[in-house]
Amino acid sequence: MFASPEVNPRAQWSLDGGRVLLELSGDWLRGGPEPEVIGEVPGRAPDAYLTTGLGDFDSTLPAFLLARIRNENGGEYLLQGLPPNLHGLMELALAVPEEIEARGKPADTSDISKLGALAINTWASALSVAEFTGQSILSLGRFFTGRAHFRRSEFWLIVQQCGAEALPIVTLISFLIGLILAFVGNEQLANFGASLYVADLVGIAMVREMGVVMTAIIMSGRTGAAFAAHIGSMKANQEIDALRTFGFDPFDFLVLPRMLALVLMLPLLTMYANIIGILGGMLVGSSVGIPPVLYWNEILTVVSLDNAFLGVFKSVFFGIIIAMSGCMYGMNAGNSSAAVGNATTRAVVASITAIIILDSAFAAIFTILDI
């Protein structure tokens, strides 16, 4: 095996009377020279083999043979003349006929059918959103009538994960947002000698829009993604089926605590973000000549409780959106690790989109109502 020089692999088909003969010779090794094929490859498997000149071989030889002798109608294969080890492998490889049905059929790719598929998918996902919303409302109903079962310890763990543990990132982002707003505002307002109004700008923008929207986006990337990945891998692992067979409603057990936790914590985080953002503006203000006391007084006069309430009010809805999209895509995930990744992506994209759309709707409504 070590000393013998390699002989080029060769396969020679020939007809002997009505019989197809295949002669194999040389060394068939991966990385070796390409096999030389002599004679016409007939439409049927050989009736006999000649292997006197056959040297060393690895999987390349049986792979080569299988690709050429297997026919679609199955039937008997004559393997006479093959050395015993190759005979055994070929017998094994040919034992189960090829699953023709399993071969992927070419997909219908006409534009009409694509449009149809798109419409069907859209309708199906609209239905699943509706179903999920309905199930969540039923679950909430059971909670308020005291019939929903979930583990309190798990609920508080989720509260900790989507509340206290999110504080550092919320602090950093909202402080920087306050800073940016103040910088940009001061640039323009200084032209009119109205730098003091930086406080109005930062205060109103933070409490009405930026505080709540930024917090919601952070939380959908942080917590919504975590919900989708966690529930998705539970699904892939049949853990959700296990909950069902023990008589636990997965909605009560998984979705409800997550929704309640976010509805509780997102308003608190929003209020916190508002304050931090205003402090960020104060830092910029003092650097451009607005004394902190003056800045603070200005904030107190323009930021009414109504204004502050609007942002917090919106955060309740955003919390529901984040929890629902995270849980829904997790619950509807497929059974593989790739599907879990997919579900996480969709959950985050869907919740951010829904948050921005809902925020625009709120802006329109508040303008009409003149709040």
Next chain:
Amino acid sequence: MQKKNDTPQSQAKIAVRDLTMAYGHLVVMRDLNFDVAEKDIFVIMGGSGCGKSTLLRHLIGLQEPAKGHILYDGGDFTAASPAQRISFIRRFGVMYQSGALWSSLTLAENIAMPIEEHTEMKPQEIRDLVSYKLALVGLSGYEDYYPAQISGGMNKRAGIARAMALDPDILFLDEPGAGLDPLSSRRLDDLILRLRDSLGSTIVVVTHELASIFAIANHSIFLDTATRTQGATGNPSILRDHSENPAVRLFLSRGEESTSPSPIHS
């Protein structure tokens, strides 16, 4: 570094010397010593949770021994540098318990990936090779399926096909028969025997299925949970009737054996 008296033993394909496996301070098994010869089908057996899979993870380098050495063809695997390790590992083919196919790739892509990355074969040759590997495990025609679309048993067989992708020198199979119907399991045993005979691979199998053990193994180790060390090594058919260790005899006879060993008549 090797002592003189180790030299004859290191002729074995796999040699394990004084291996102690532990998770932190929790010792799983201590003082394992065994040899696997070339072309052996070596079975690691033992009760549930005794450390069979842990031993396999040590053999393929996914876990470091707390003490002791593993040698392949006399070369020290445990003490090898990361670069040397890769040349050892390239000779292994491993099938994991649940298949562990990459879920974002089709079956064909799963098997083709190692071939594409490690050899310079042409695409058509790779396709033929992939079809052949799938045919060996009875999955012809399932090339374009994703692992999530086929059953658990099929995943397992595809996992074996992937382990064989590069014609490994040593094939490690973790519970290959578990979850298969009796006929498929028998076919798999047949496959394992034929692979050994035709490719000359050494095969290490973790299993507790007695039918498989007696059908394929010519050498084995029994891990004894009670003593946390090896209960016996040898041919399982001989161990069943003649082992000095009652735990081994009980295990190999499904608990139906008398408590004293029958003497060897030969």
